[in-house]
Amino acid sequence: MPALALQHVKKVFGHATNEVTVLNDINFEAASGEVSLVIGPSGSGKSTFLTIAGGIQTPTSGSVVVQGQALNALSGKDRDALRLNRIGFVLQAYNLVPYLTVRDQFTLVDRVKPADNLNESALRHLLEQLGIAALIDQYPAELSGGQTQRVAIARALYQNPDIVLADEPTAALDSARVKVVGQLLHDLAKTHNKAIVVVTHDLRLQEFADRTYAIMDGQMTLN
Amino acid sequence: MFLALREIRHEKLRYGLIIGMIVLVSYLVFILSGLAYGLAQQNTQAISSWRVDKIALNKDANDSLSQSVITKQDADKVKLTEHEAYLGQTGVVAKAKGQAKLSAQFLGIDRTQLIYRRLRVTAGHKPTKANQILVDDSFQDNGYRLGDKVTLNAADGQYRIVGFTHNAKLSVAPVIYGSLGTWRTLSHLTADFQASGIVSTQTNFKAKGLSTLSMNKFINKLPGYSAQNTTFSFMIGFLMVIAMVVIAVFLYILTMQKLPNYAVLRAQGIPAKVLVTTTVTQALLLVIAGLVIGAGLTLATVLTVPTGVPMSFNLPLLSAATGGILLTGVVGALIPVKVILNVDPVSVMGG
Numbered sequence A: 001m002p003a004l005a006l007q008h009v010k011k012v013f014g015h016a017t018n019e020v021t022v023l024n025d026i027n028f029e030a031a032s033g034e035v036s037l038v039i040g041p042s043g044s045g046k047s048t049f050l051t052i053a054g055g056i057q058t059p060t061s062g063s064v065v066v067q068g069q070a071l072n073a074l075s076g077k078d079r080d081a082l083r084l085n086r087i088g089f090v091l092q093a094y095n096l097v098p099y100l101t102v103r104d105q106f107t108l109v110d111r112v113k114p115a116d117n118l119n120e121s122a123l124r125h126l127l128e129q130l131g132i133a134a135l136i137d138q139y140p141a142e143l144s145g146g147q148t149q150r151v152a153i154a155r156a157l158y159q160n161p162d163i164v165l166a167d168e169p170t171a172a173l174d175s176a177r178v179k180v181v182g183q184l185l186h187d188l189a190k191t192h193n194k195a196i197v198v199v200t201h202d203l204r205l206q207e208f209a210d211r212t213y214a215i216m217d218g219q220m221t222l223n
Numbered sequence B: 001m002f003l004a005l006r007e008i009r010h011e012k013l014r015y016g017l018i019i020g021m022i023v024l025v026s027y028l029v030f031i032l033s034g035l036a037y038g039l040a041q042q043n044t045q046a047i048s049s050w051r052v053d054k055i056a057l058n059k060d061a062n063d064s065l066s067q068s069v070i071t072k073q074d075a076d077k078v079k080l081t082e083h084e085a086y087l088g089q090t091g092v093v094a095k096a097k098g099q100a101k102l103s104a105q106f107l108g109i110d111r112t113q114l115i116y117r118r119l120r121v122t123a124g125h126k127p128t129k130a131n132q133i134l135v136d137d138s139f140q141d142n143g144y145r146l147g148d149k150v151t152l153n154a155a156d157g158q159y160r161i162v163g164f165t166h167n168a169k170l171s172v173a174p175v176i177y178g179s180l181g182t183w184r185t186l187s188h189l190t191a192d193f194q195a196s197g198i199v200s201t202q203t204n205f206k207a208k209g210l211s212t213l214s215m216n217k218f219i220n221k222l223p224g225y226s227a228q229n230t231t232f233s234f235m236i237g238f239l240m241v242i243a244m245v246v247i248a249v250f251l252y253i254l255t256m257q258k259l260p261n262y263a264v265l266r267a268q269g270i271p272a273k274v275l276v277t278t279t280v281t282q283a284l285l286l287v288i289a290g291l292v293i294g295a296g297l298t299l300a301t302v303l304t305v306p307t308g309v310p311m312s313f314n315l316p317l318l319s320a321a322t323g324g325i326l327l328t329g330v331v332g333a334l335i336p337v338k339v340i341l342n343v344d345p346v347s348v349m350g351g
Protein backbone atom coordinates (compact mmCIF):
# COMPACT_ATOMS: atom_id res chain seq x y z
CA MET A 1 0.00 0.00 0.00
CA PRO A 2 1.50 3.35 -0.98
CA ALA A 3 1.66 6.00 1.74
CA LEU A 4 -0.04 8.48 -0.56
CA ALA A 5 -1.89 7.96 -3.82
CA LEU A 6 -3.72 10.30 -6.17
CA GLN A 7 -6.10 8.63 -8.62
CA HIS A 8 -7.45 10.43 -11.66
CA VAL A 9 -7.24 13.76 -9.88
CA LYS A 10 -8.57 16.72 -11.80
CA LYS A 11 -8.66 20.32 -10.62
CA VAL A 12 -10.53 23.03 -12.45
CA PHE A 13 -10.53 26.66 -11.33
CA GLY A 14 -13.07 29.27 -12.44
CA HIS A 15 -16.33 28.88 -14.33
CA ALA A 16 -17.51 28.84 -17.90
CA THR A 17 -15.34 30.99 -20.17
CA ASN A 18 -12.51 31.54 -17.70
CA GLU A 19 -12.36 27.92 -16.68
CA VAL A 20 -8.79 26.63 -16.25
CA THR A 21 -7.89 23.00 -15.85
CA VAL A 22 -4.79 23.08 -13.68
CA LEU A 23 -4.54 19.35 -13.03
CA ASN A 24 -5.78 16.84 -15.54
CA ASP A 25 -6.05 13.16 -14.67
CA ILE A 26 -3.13 13.02 -12.27
CA ASN A 27 -2.08 9.57 -11.07
CA PHE A 28 0.63 9.55 -8.46
CA GLU A 29 1.99 7.28 -5.76
CA ALA A 30 4.51 7.96 -3.03
CA ALA A 31 5.99 5.09 -1.09
CA SER A 32 7.33 5.05 2.45
CA GLY A 33 11.12 5.15 2.56
CA GLU A 34 11.34 7.11 -0.66
CA VAL A 35 11.83 10.67 -1.76
CA SER A 36 9.53 11.56 -4.67
CA LEU A 37 10.38 14.70 -6.54
CA VAL A 38 7.89 16.55 -8.73
CA ILE A 39 9.57 19.01 -11.04
CA GLY A 40 7.78 21.61 -13.06
CA PRO A 41 7.98 25.24 -14.09
CA SER A 42 6.18 28.01 -12.28
CA GLY A 43 2.43 27.88 -12.81
CA SER A 44 2.44 24.22 -13.78
CA GLY A 45 0.20 23.28 -10.86
CA LYS A 46 2.79 22.04 -8.34
CA SER A 47 1.31 23.82 -5.32
CA THR A 48 -2.19 22.86 -6.36
CA PHE A 49 -1.06 19.24 -6.61
CA LEU A 50 0.60 19.28 -3.21
CA THR A 51 -2.25 20.96 -1.35
CA ILE A 52 -4.71 18.50 -2.84
CA ALA A 53 -2.42 15.64 -1.85
CA GLY A 54 -2.37 16.96 1.73
CA GLY A 55 -6.11 17.52 1.97
CA ILE A 56 -5.94 21.32 2.18
CA GLN A 57 -7.79 21.59 -1.13
CA THR A 58 -10.28 19.19 -2.61
CA PRO A 59 -9.99 17.96 -6.18
CA THR A 60 -12.74 18.67 -8.71
CA SER A 61 -12.80 14.93 -9.37
CA GLY A 62 -10.70 11.89 -8.61
CA SER A 63 -9.53 10.76 -5.20
CA VAL A 64 -6.70 11.13 -2.73
CA VAL A 65 -5.84 8.12 -0.58
CA VAL A 66 -3.61 8.56 2.48
CA GLN A 67 -2.42 5.35 4.11
CA GLY A 68 -5.37 3.52 2.60
CA GLN A 69 -7.96 6.12 3.67
CA ALA A 70 -9.78 8.09 1.00
CA LEU A 71 -9.76 11.74 2.10
CA ASN A 72 -13.17 12.54 0.63
CA ALA A 73 -14.68 9.84 2.83
CA LEU A 74 -13.46 11.57 5.99
CA SER A 75 -15.24 14.29 7.97
CA GLY A 76 -13.59 17.69 8.24
CA LYS A 77 -12.56 16.87 11.78
CA ASP A 78 -10.99 13.55 10.85
CA ARG A 79 -9.19 15.18 7.96
CA ASP A 80 -7.77 17.76 10.39
CA ALA A 81 -6.61 15.00 12.69
CA LEU A 82 -5.01 13.10 9.83
CA ARG A 83 -3.25 16.22 8.67
CA LEU A 84 -2.01 17.01 12.15
CA ASN A 85 -0.86 13.50 13.00
CA ARG A 86 0.34 12.04 9.71
CA ILE A 87 1.24 14.84 7.33
CA GLY A 88 3.91 17.49 7.71
CA PHE A 89 3.56 20.45 5.39
CA VAL A 90 6.36 22.73 4.33
CA LEU A 91 4.48 25.42 2.53
CA GLN A 92 5.82 27.64 -0.16
CA ALA A 93 4.96 30.81 1.75
CA TYR A 94 6.76 29.38 4.83
CA ASN A 95 3.74 30.04 6.96
CA LEU A 96 5.06 30.60 10.41
CA VAL A 97 2.76 32.19 12.98
CA PRO A 98 4.00 35.81 13.16
CA TYR A 99 3.54 36.28 16.88
CA LEU A 100 5.34 33.12 17.98
CA THR A 101 9.09 32.83 18.43
CA VAL A 102 10.81 29.94 16.70
CA ARG A 103 10.71 28.01 19.97
CA ASP A 104 7.00 28.68 20.37
CA GLN A 105 6.26 27.45 16.85
CA PHE A 106 7.28 24.05 18.21
CA THR A 107 5.50 24.56 21.53
CA LEU A 108 2.29 25.19 19.57
CA VAL A 109 2.66 21.79 17.92
CA ASP A 110 3.04 20.25 21.40
CA ARG A 111 -0.12 22.02 22.54
CA VAL A 112 -2.35 20.68 19.79
CA LYS A 113 -0.58 17.34 19.33
CA PRO A 114 0.82 16.28 22.67
CA ALA A 115 2.31 12.93 21.61
CA ASP A 116 4.71 11.59 18.99
CA ASN A 117 6.62 14.77 18.31
CA LEU A 118 10.42 14.92 18.24
CA ASN A 119 12.03 14.82 21.65
CA GLU A 120 14.24 17.60 22.98
CA SER A 121 17.53 16.21 21.73
CA ALA A 122 16.19 15.18 18.33
CA LEU A 123 14.84 18.71 17.88
CA ARG A 124 18.15 20.24 18.86
CA HIS A 125 19.93 17.97 16.41
CA LEU A 126 17.52 18.94 13.64
CA LEU A 127 17.95 22.66 14.35
CA GLU A 128 21.73 22.29 14.31
CA GLN A 129 21.65 20.37 11.04
CA LEU A 130 19.60 23.15 9.50
CA GLY A 131 21.83 25.82 11.06
CA ILE A 132 19.00 27.57 12.91
CA ALA A 133 19.68 26.58 16.54
CA ALA A 134 20.76 30.11 17.39
CA LEU A 135 17.50 31.60 16.14
CA ILE A 136 15.32 29.90 18.72
CA ASP A 137 14.13 33.13 20.39
CA GLN A 138 13.56 35.15 17.22
CA TYR A 139 10.21 36.08 15.71
CA PRO A 140 9.56 35.20 12.05
CA ALA A 141 9.79 38.88 11.09
CA GLU A 142 13.39 38.90 12.32
CA LEU A 143 14.48 36.01 10.08
CA SER A 144 15.81 36.08 6.53
CA GLY A 145 13.96 34.22 3.78
CA GLY A 146 16.35 31.27 3.93
CA GLN A 147 16.18 31.09 7.72
CA THR A 148 12.39 31.22 7.63
CA GLN A 149 12.33 28.43 5.10
CA ARG A 150 14.53 26.24 7.27
CA VAL A 151 12.40 26.94 10.36
CA ALA A 152 9.33 25.97 8.33
CA ILE A 153 11.05 22.70 7.38
CA ALA A 154 11.99 22.04 11.02
CA ARG A 155 8.44 22.80 12.13
CA ALA A 156 6.97 20.30 9.68
CA LEU A 157 9.47 17.61 10.64
CA TYR A 158 9.00 18.26 14.35
CA GLN A 159 5.50 16.77 14.10
CA ASN A 160 7.28 13.53 13.16
CA PRO A 161 4.83 12.91 10.29
CA ASP A 162 4.69 9.73 8.21
CA ILE A 163 4.33 11.82 5.10
CA VAL A 164 6.24 15.03 4.42
CA LEU A 165 4.90 17.35 1.71
CA ALA A 166 7.27 20.15 0.81
CA ASP A 167 6.55 22.97 -1.62
CA GLU A 168 9.70 24.54 -3.06
CA PRO A 169 11.58 24.00 0.22
CA THR A 170 14.87 25.22 -1.25
CA ALA A 171 13.73 28.26 -3.20
CA ALA A 172 15.51 30.71 -0.90
CA LEU A 173 18.57 28.57 -0.11
CA ASP A 174 22.12 28.62 -1.45
CA SER A 175 23.65 25.46 -2.90
CA ALA A 176 25.31 24.36 0.34
CA ARG A 177 22.00 24.57 2.20
CA VAL A 178 20.19 22.84 -0.65
CA LYS A 179 22.51 19.89 -0.16
CA VAL A 180 21.87 19.89 3.61
CA VAL A 181 18.10 19.93 3.13
CA GLY A 182 18.23 17.35 0.32
CA GLN A 183 20.37 15.04 2.42
CA LEU A 184 18.17 15.57 5.46
CA LEU A 185 15.02 14.60 3.55
CA HIS A 186 16.79 11.65 1.96
CA ASP A 187 18.04 10.38 5.36
CA LEU A 188 14.62 10.84 6.85
CA ALA A 189 13.10 8.63 4.17
CA LYS A 190 15.76 5.98 4.53
CA THR A 191 16.24 5.80 8.31
CA HIS A 192 12.70 6.65 9.47
CA ASN A 193 10.80 5.11 6.59
CA LYS A 194 8.93 8.31 5.76
CA ALA A 195 7.27 9.13 2.48
CA ILE A 196 8.69 12.41 1.25
CA VAL A 197 7.15 14.39 -1.59
CA VAL A 198 8.91 17.51 -2.79
CA VAL A 199 7.55 19.75 -5.54
CA THR A 200 10.09 22.15 -6.95
CA HIS A 201 11.64 23.71 -10.00
CA ASP A 202 15.05 23.26 -8.33
CA LEU A 203 16.95 20.63 -10.30
CA ARG A 204 19.68 20.58 -7.64
CA LEU A 205 17.43 18.32 -5.55
CA GLN A 206 17.33 15.60 -8.20
CA GLU A 207 20.36 13.74 -6.80
CA PHE A 208 18.49 13.04 -3.54
CA ALA A 209 15.34 11.65 -5.15
CA ASP A 210 14.35 8.03 -5.59
CA ARG A 211 11.81 8.95 -8.26
CA THR A 212 11.32 12.07 -10.27
CA TYR A 213 8.09 13.14 -11.91
CA ALA A 214 7.63 15.96 -14.32
CA ILE A 215 4.52 18.11 -14.24
CA MET A 216 3.55 20.19 -17.24
CA ASP A 217 0.28 21.57 -18.57
CA GLY A 218 -1.67 19.68 -15.93
CA GLN A 219 -0.18 16.31 -16.82
CA MET A 220 2.25 14.31 -14.71
CA THR A 221 4.77 11.90 -16.11
CA LEU A 222 7.30 9.64 -14.42
CA ASN A 223 10.83 10.20 -15.67
CA MET B 1 -4.78 30.16 26.03
CA PHE B 2 -1.25 29.72 24.73
CA LEU B 3 -1.91 31.36 21.37
CA ALA B 4 -4.19 33.98 22.91
CA LEU B 5 -1.55 35.08 25.43
CA ARG B 6 1.37 34.95 23.03
CA GLU B 7 -0.45 37.12 20.55
CA ILE B 8 -1.34 39.71 23.18
CA ARG B 9 2.27 39.70 24.39
CA HIS B 10 3.61 40.22 20.90
CA GLU B 11 1.17 42.96 19.93
CA LYS B 12 1.13 44.97 23.11
CA LEU B 13 0.12 48.28 21.57
CA ARG B 14 -2.84 46.96 19.63
CA TYR B 15 -4.20 44.94 22.54
CA GLY B 16 -3.34 47.70 25.00
CA LEU B 17 -5.51 50.08 23.02
CA ILE B 18 -8.41 47.66 22.93
CA ILE B 19 -8.16 47.02 26.66
CA GLY B 20 -7.95 50.79 27.14
CA MET B 21 -11.16 51.26 25.22
CA ILE B 22 -12.94 48.61 27.28
CA VAL B 23 -11.58 50.27 30.44
CA LEU B 24 -13.05 53.62 29.43
CA VAL B 25 -16.38 52.18 28.43
CA SER B 26 -16.77 50.13 31.59
CA TYR B 27 -15.55 53.04 33.72
CA LEU B 28 -18.21 55.24 32.14
CA VAL B 29 -20.91 52.65 32.73
CA PHE B 30 -19.83 52.05 36.34
CA ILE B 31 -19.54 55.72 37.27
CA LEU B 32 -22.76 56.76 35.61
CA SER B 33 -24.74 53.93 37.16
CA GLY B 34 -23.09 54.71 40.50
CA LEU B 35 -24.15 58.34 40.26
CA ALA B 36 -27.66 57.47 39.17
CA TYR B 37 -28.08 54.91 41.91
CA GLY B 38 -26.51 57.26 44.44
CA LEU B 39 -28.98 59.98 43.55
CA ALA B 40 -31.89 57.57 43.66
CA GLN B 41 -30.77 56.48 47.11
CA GLN B 42 -30.62 60.04 48.39
CA ASN B 43 -34.30 60.30 47.67
CA THR B 44 -35.11 57.36 49.87
CA GLN B 45 -32.27 56.53 52.25
CA ALA B 46 -34.08 57.74 55.36
CA ILE B 47 -37.21 55.82 54.44
CA SER B 48 -35.21 52.66 53.74
CA SER B 49 -33.51 52.87 57.12
CA TRP B 50 -36.86 52.51 58.91
CA ARG B 51 -37.56 49.23 57.06
CA VAL B 52 -41.32 49.84 56.90
CA ASP B 53 -43.77 48.44 54.37
CA LYS B 54 -46.78 50.72 54.50
CA ILE B 55 -47.62 54.35 54.95
CA ALA B 56 -51.01 55.90 55.64
CA LEU B 57 -51.69 59.47 54.52
CA ASN B 58 -54.57 61.88 54.40
CA LYS B 59 -57.00 60.83 51.68
CA ASP B 60 -56.74 64.19 49.92
CA ALA B 61 -52.93 64.32 49.99
CA ASN B 62 -52.53 62.59 46.64
CA ASP B 63 -50.04 60.14 48.17
CA SER B 64 -47.66 62.98 49.05
CA LEU B 65 -46.24 63.14 52.56
CA SER B 66 -45.66 66.89 52.37
CA GLN B 67 -49.31 67.50 51.43
CA SER B 68 -50.67 65.26 54.16
CA VAL B 69 -51.81 66.13 57.68
CA ILE B 70 -53.70 63.77 59.91
CA THR B 71 -55.94 65.29 62.53
CA LYS B 72 -55.93 63.94 66.06
CA GLN B 73 -59.49 62.85 65.51
CA ASP B 74 -58.56 60.73 62.46
CA ALA B 75 -55.40 59.45 64.12
CA ASP B 76 -57.34 58.23 67.12
CA LYS B 77 -59.42 55.96 64.89
CA VAL B 78 -56.26 54.01 64.02
CA LYS B 79 -54.98 51.73 66.72
CA LEU B 80 -51.20 51.87 66.76
CA THR B 81 -49.24 48.78 67.75
CA GLU B 82 -45.50 48.52 68.27
CA HIS B 83 -45.26 48.03 64.47
CA GLU B 84 -46.51 51.55 63.68
CA ALA B 85 -45.18 55.06 64.12
CA TYR B 86 -46.33 58.62 63.60
CA LEU B 87 -44.31 60.73 61.24
CA GLY B 88 -44.50 64.50 60.80
CA GLN B 89 -42.64 66.02 57.89
CA THR B 90 -41.85 69.57 56.84
CA GLY B 91 -39.15 71.31 54.85
CA VAL B 92 -36.90 73.61 56.89
CA VAL B 93 -33.85 75.81 56.56
CA ALA B 94 -31.32 75.16 59.31
CA LYS B 95 -28.91 77.79 60.53
CA ALA B 96 -26.25 77.78 63.22
CA LYS B 97 -24.06 80.66 64.27
CA GLY B 98 -21.10 80.97 61.93
CA GLN B 99 -22.35 78.15 59.66
CA ALA B 100 -23.89 78.20 56.20
CA LYS B 101 -27.65 77.75 55.90
CA LEU B 102 -28.75 74.23 55.01
CA SER B 103 -32.04 73.19 53.46
CA ALA B 104 -33.26 70.09 55.21
CA GLN B 105 -36.22 67.82 55.82
CA PHE B 106 -37.51 67.95 59.36
CA LEU B 107 -39.06 64.67 60.52
CA GLY B 108 -41.01 64.68 63.76
CA ILE B 109 -41.15 61.29 65.46
CA ASP B 110 -42.36 59.85 68.74
CA ARG B 111 -39.70 58.69 71.17
CA THR B 112 -41.69 55.61 72.09
CA GLN B 113 -42.27 54.40 68.57
CA LEU B 114 -40.70 52.32 65.84
CA ILE B 115 -38.77 54.93 63.83
CA TYR B 116 -37.07 56.28 66.90
CA ARG B 117 -36.12 52.76 67.99
CA ARG B 118 -34.63 51.97 64.60
CA LEU B 119 -32.47 55.08 64.27
CA ARG B 120 -28.75 54.35 64.20
CA VAL B 121 -26.54 56.95 65.80
CA THR B 122 -22.99 57.41 64.52
CA ALA B 123 -22.01 60.03 67.11
CA GLY B 124 -23.73 61.44 70.22
CA HIS B 125 -27.12 60.06 71.22
CA LYS B 126 -30.77 60.07 70.23
CA PRO B 127 -32.84 63.12 71.29
CA THR B 128 -34.40 62.76 74.72
CA LYS B 129 -35.90 66.23 75.05
CA ALA B 130 -38.15 68.32 72.83
CA ASN B 131 -35.42 70.82 71.93
CA GLN B 132 -32.93 68.17 70.88
CA ILE B 133 -32.36 66.98 67.32
CA LEU B 134 -30.53 64.15 65.60
CA VAL B 135 -29.21 65.12 62.16
CA ASP B 136 -27.78 63.49 59.05
CA ASP B 137 -23.99 63.42 59.10
CA SER B 138 -23.82 65.61 55.99
CA PHE B 139 -24.33 68.41 58.56
CA GLN B 140 -20.98 67.37 59.95
CA ASP B 141 -19.41 67.66 56.47
CA ASN B 142 -20.79 71.20 56.38
CA GLY B 143 -19.11 72.20 59.62
CA TYR B 144 -21.89 71.55 62.13
CA ARG B 145 -20.78 69.93 65.38
CA LEU B 146 -22.34 68.09 68.29
CA GLY B 147 -23.76 70.62 70.73
CA ASP B 148 -24.32 73.29 68.09
CA LYS B 149 -27.49 75.31 68.58
CA VAL B 150 -29.54 75.47 65.43
CA THR B 151 -32.47 77.68 64.46
CA LEU B 152 -35.03 76.15 62.12
CA ASN B 153 -36.82 78.48 59.70
CA ALA B 154 -37.58 81.82 61.21
CA ALA B 155 -39.23 80.22 64.24
CA ASP B 156 -38.13 81.25 67.65
CA GLY B 157 -36.35 78.69 69.67
CA GLN B 158 -33.14 76.86 69.24
CA TYR B 159 -32.52 73.19 68.89
CA ARG B 160 -29.37 71.42 70.00
CA ILE B 161 -27.65 68.79 67.84
CA VAL B 162 -27.20 65.85 70.18
CA GLY B 163 -26.39 63.18 67.62
CA PHE B 164 -25.48 62.35 64.05
CA THR B 165 -26.89 59.55 61.97
CA HIS B 166 -25.57 58.12 58.72
CA ASN B 167 -27.31 58.22 55.34
CA ALA B 168 -30.43 60.02 56.47
CA LYS B 169 -31.65 61.68 53.28
CA LEU B 170 -35.13 62.33 52.02
CA SER B 171 -35.75 63.80 48.58
CA VAL B 172 -32.00 64.48 48.34
CA ALA B 173 -32.05 66.74 51.43
CA PRO B 174 -30.47 65.87 54.79
CA VAL B 175 -32.91 64.84 57.48
CA ILE B 176 -33.32 66.39 60.94
CA TYR B 177 -35.07 64.14 63.42
CA GLY B 178 -36.91 65.86 66.26
CA SER B 179 -40.14 65.61 68.20
CA LEU B 180 -43.67 65.72 66.84
CA GLY B 181 -44.17 68.85 68.97
CA THR B 182 -41.37 70.61 67.13
CA TRP B 183 -42.92 69.48 63.87
CA ARG B 184 -46.21 71.13 64.93
CA THR B 185 -44.41 74.34 65.80
CA LEU B 186 -42.50 74.43 62.51
CA SER B 187 -45.63 73.63 60.52
CA HIS B 188 -47.71 76.18 62.46
CA LEU B 189 -50.17 73.50 63.49
CA THR B 190 -52.14 73.25 66.69
CA ALA B 191 -52.34 70.23 68.94
CA ASP B 192 -55.42 69.17 66.93
CA PHE B 193 -53.08 67.64 64.41
CA GLN B 194 -51.23 64.42 65.11
CA ALA B 195 -48.78 63.79 62.22
CA SER B 196 -48.28 63.84 58.46
CA GLY B 197 -48.51 60.10 58.14
CA ILE B 198 -48.37 56.76 59.87
CA VAL B 199 -45.85 54.13 58.84
CA SER B 200 -46.09 50.44 59.56
CA THR B 201 -43.93 47.35 59.17
CA GLN B 202 -47.01 45.18 58.71
CA THR B 203 -47.70 44.39 55.07
CA ASN B 204 -51.42 44.06 55.79
CA PHE B 205 -51.64 47.36 57.69
CA LYS B 206 -54.67 49.39 56.74
CA ALA B 207 -55.63 52.68 58.36
CA LYS B 208 -59.35 53.37 58.55
CA GLY B 209 -60.32 56.74 57.08
CA LEU B 210 -56.87 57.25 55.59
CA SER B 211 -55.26 56.27 52.31
CA THR B 212 -52.80 53.42 52.91
CA LEU B 213 -50.18 52.65 50.30
CA SER B 214 -47.12 50.46 49.96
CA MET B 215 -43.70 52.03 50.45
CA ASN B 216 -42.76 51.20 46.85
CA LYS B 217 -45.70 53.12 45.54
CA PHE B 218 -45.06 55.93 47.99
CA ILE B 219 -41.39 56.18 46.95
CA ASN B 220 -42.28 56.24 43.28
CA LYS B 221 -44.59 59.15 44.03
CA LEU B 222 -41.89 61.18 45.79
CA PRO B 223 -41.58 64.47 43.89
CA GLY B 224 -39.24 64.01 40.90
CA TYR B 225 -38.19 60.52 41.94
CA SER B 226 -39.65 58.43 39.15
CA ALA B 227 -38.91 61.07 36.49
CA GLN B 228 -35.31 61.09 37.63
CA ASN B 229 -35.07 57.32 37.64
CA THR B 230 -36.66 56.96 34.24
CA THR B 231 -34.21 59.49 32.82
CA PHE B 232 -31.23 57.72 34.32
CA SER B 233 -32.47 54.27 33.37
CA PHE B 234 -32.76 55.35 29.77
CA MET B 235 -29.36 57.03 29.84
CA ILE B 236 -27.70 53.95 31.27
CA GLY B 237 -29.68 51.68 28.98
CA PHE B 238 -28.59 53.58 25.87
CA LEU B 239 -25.05 53.82 27.18
CA MET B 240 -24.92 50.07 27.76
CA VAL B 241 -26.32 49.23 24.35
CA ILE B 242 -23.94 51.59 22.58
CA ALA B 243 -20.98 50.43 24.69
CA MET B 244 -21.75 46.81 23.94
CA VAL B 245 -22.10 47.47 20.23
CA VAL B 246 -18.79 49.36 20.19
CA ILE B 247 -16.99 46.56 22.03
CA ALA B 248 -18.55 43.90 19.82
CA VAL B 249 -17.55 45.80 16.68
CA PHE B 250 -13.96 46.21 17.89
CA LEU B 251 -13.59 42.53 18.67
CA TYR B 252 -15.19 41.64 15.37
CA ILE B 253 -12.65 43.76 13.51
CA LEU B 254 -9.88 42.24 15.60
CA THR B 255 -10.92 38.74 14.66
CA MET B 256 -11.31 39.59 10.99
CA GLN B 257 -7.78 41.02 10.96
CA LYS B 258 -6.46 37.71 12.21
CA LEU B 259 -7.87 35.60 9.42
CA PRO B 260 -4.55 35.35 7.52
CA ASN B 261 -2.93 33.97 10.68
CA TYR B 262 -5.78 31.57 11.11
CA ALA B 263 -5.24 30.39 7.55
CA VAL B 264 -1.61 29.69 8.43
CA LEU B 265 -2.64 27.72 11.49
CA ARG B 266 -5.23 25.79 9.51
CA ALA B 267 -2.61 24.94 6.88
CA GLN B 268 -0.40 23.58 9.65
CA GLY B 269 -3.21 21.27 10.63
CA ILE B 270 -4.34 23.11 13.77
CA PRO B 271 -7.99 22.09 14.30
CA ALA B 272 -10.61 24.78 13.74
CA LYS B 273 -11.86 24.20 17.28
CA VAL B 274 -8.56 25.41 18.69
CA LEU B 275 -8.90 28.64 16.70
CA VAL B 276 -12.41 29.24 17.98
CA THR B 277 -11.37 28.56 21.59
CA THR B 278 -8.38 30.86 21.17
CA THR B 279 -10.61 33.62 19.83
CA VAL B 280 -13.08 33.34 22.69
CA THR B 281 -10.38 33.06 25.34
CA GLN B 282 -8.67 36.12 23.98
CA ALA B 283 -11.89 38.14 23.87
CA LEU B 284 -12.61 37.13 27.47
CA LEU B 285 -9.10 38.03 28.59
CA LEU B 286 -9.33 41.45 26.98
CA VAL B 287 -12.78 42.20 28.35
CA ILE B 288 -11.97 40.91 31.84
CA ALA B 289 -8.76 42.95 31.93
CA GLY B 290 -10.72 46.01 30.81
CA LEU B 291 -13.46 45.44 33.37
CA VAL B 292 -11.02 44.88 36.24
CA ILE B 293 -9.07 48.04 35.44
CA GLY B 294 -12.34 49.94 34.90
CA ALA B 295 -13.58 48.75 38.29
CA GLY B 296 -10.26 49.76 39.87
CA LEU B 297 -10.54 53.24 38.36
CA THR B 298 -14.11 53.46 39.62
CA LEU B 299 -12.98 52.52 43.10
CA ALA B 300 -10.21 55.13 42.96
CA THR B 301 -12.79 57.70 41.85
CA VAL B 302 -15.18 56.78 44.65
CA LEU B 303 -12.38 57.23 47.18
CA THR B 304 -11.35 60.65 45.86
CA VAL B 305 -14.69 62.18 44.96
CA PRO B 306 -16.02 64.74 47.50
CA THR B 307 -18.48 63.28 50.02
CA GLY B 308 -21.25 65.54 48.74
CA VAL B 309 -21.37 63.75 45.38
CA PRO B 310 -23.96 61.03 45.64
CA MET B 311 -22.45 57.80 44.45
CA SER B 312 -23.44 54.38 45.49
CA PHE B 313 -23.29 50.95 43.96
CA ASN B 314 -25.86 48.32 43.60
CA LEU B 315 -24.53 44.80 43.17
CA PRO B 316 -27.25 43.39 40.87
CA LEU B 317 -27.00 46.47 38.64
CA LEU B 318 -23.20 46.23 38.46
CA SER B 319 -23.29 42.49 37.85
CA ALA B 320 -25.76 42.99 35.02
CA ALA B 321 -23.54 45.64 33.42
CA THR B 322 -20.43 43.50 33.85
CA GLY B 323 -22.15 40.40 32.54
CA GLY B 324 -23.52 42.34 29.58
CA ILE B 325 -20.10 43.65 28.63
CA LEU B 326 -18.51 40.20 28.99
CA LEU B 327 -21.19 38.61 26.90
CA THR B 328 -20.96 41.13 24.08
CA GLY B 329 -17.19 40.73 24.03
CA VAL B 330 -17.56 37.04 23.37
CA VAL B 331 -20.41 37.55 20.92
CA GLY B 332 -18.41 40.18 19.03
CA ALA B 333 -15.45 37.86 18.74
CA LEU B 334 -17.67 34.98 17.72
CA ILE B 335 -19.75 36.70 15.04
CA PRO B 336 -17.08 35.77 12.50
CA VAL B 337 -16.89 32.16 13.76
CA LYS B 338 -18.25 30.87 10.48
CA VAL B 339 -15.53 32.76 8.68
CA ILE B 340 -12.94 31.25 11.06
CA LEU B 341 -14.27 27.76 10.48
CA ASN B 342 -14.25 28.21 6.73
CA VAL B 343 -10.95 30.05 6.48
CA ASP B 344 -9.14 28.76 3.42
CA PRO B 345 -5.56 27.67 4.11
CA VAL B 346 -4.87 27.87 0.39
CA SER B 347 -5.34 31.64 0.61
CA VAL B 348 -1.91 31.93 2.25
CA MET B 349 -0.10 29.36 0.14
CA GLY B 350 1.50 31.80 -2.22
CA GLY B 351 2.19 31.21 -5.92
Ligand SMILES: Nc1ncnc2c1ncn2[C@@H]1O[C@H](COP(=O)(O)OP(=O)(O)O)[C@@H](O)[C@H]1O
Pocket (backbone or CB within 6 Å): A013, A014, A020, A022, A040, A041, A042, A043, A044, A045, A046, A047, A048, A049, B350, B351
Ligand atom coordinates in the same frame (compact mmCIF):
# COMPACT_ATOMS: atom_id res chain seq x y z
N1 LIG C 1 -7.46 29.41 -6.26
C1 LIG C 1 -7.15 29.53 -7.57
N2 LIG C 1 -8.06 30.09 -8.40
C2 LIG C 1 -7.78 30.22 -9.71
N3 LIG C 1 -6.64 29.82 -10.29
C3 LIG C 1 -5.69 29.27 -9.50
C4 LIG C 1 -5.91 29.11 -8.09
N4 LIG C 1 -4.80 28.52 -7.56
C5 LIG C 1 -3.94 28.34 -8.60
N5 LIG C 1 -4.47 28.79 -9.74
C6 LIG C 1 -3.85 28.72 -11.05
O1 LIG C 1 -3.40 27.40 -11.24
C7 LIG C 1 -2.17 27.41 -11.88
C8 LIG C 1 -1.18 26.57 -11.10
O2 LIG C 1 -0.89 27.23 -9.87
P1 LIG C 1 0.10 26.60 -8.82
O3 LIG C 1 -0.38 25.26 -8.47
O4 LIG C 1 0.27 27.58 -7.73
O5 LIG C 1 1.43 26.48 -9.69
P2 LIG C 1 2.95 26.34 -9.19
O6 LIG C 1 2.95 26.08 -7.75
O7 LIG C 1 3.46 25.21 -10.00
O8 LIG C 1 3.60 27.61 -9.55
C9 LIG C 1 -1.74 28.84 -12.08
O9 LIG C 1 -2.04 29.25 -13.36
C10 LIG C 1 -2.61 29.58 -11.10
O10 LIG C 1 -2.91 30.88 -11.58
Ligand SMILES: [Mg+2]
Pocket (backbone or CB within 6 Å): A046, A047, A048, A092, A167, B350, B351
Ligand atom coordinates in the same frame (compact mmCIF):
# COMPACT_ATOMS: atom_id res chain seq x y z
MG1 LIG D 1 3.78 26.99 -6.17
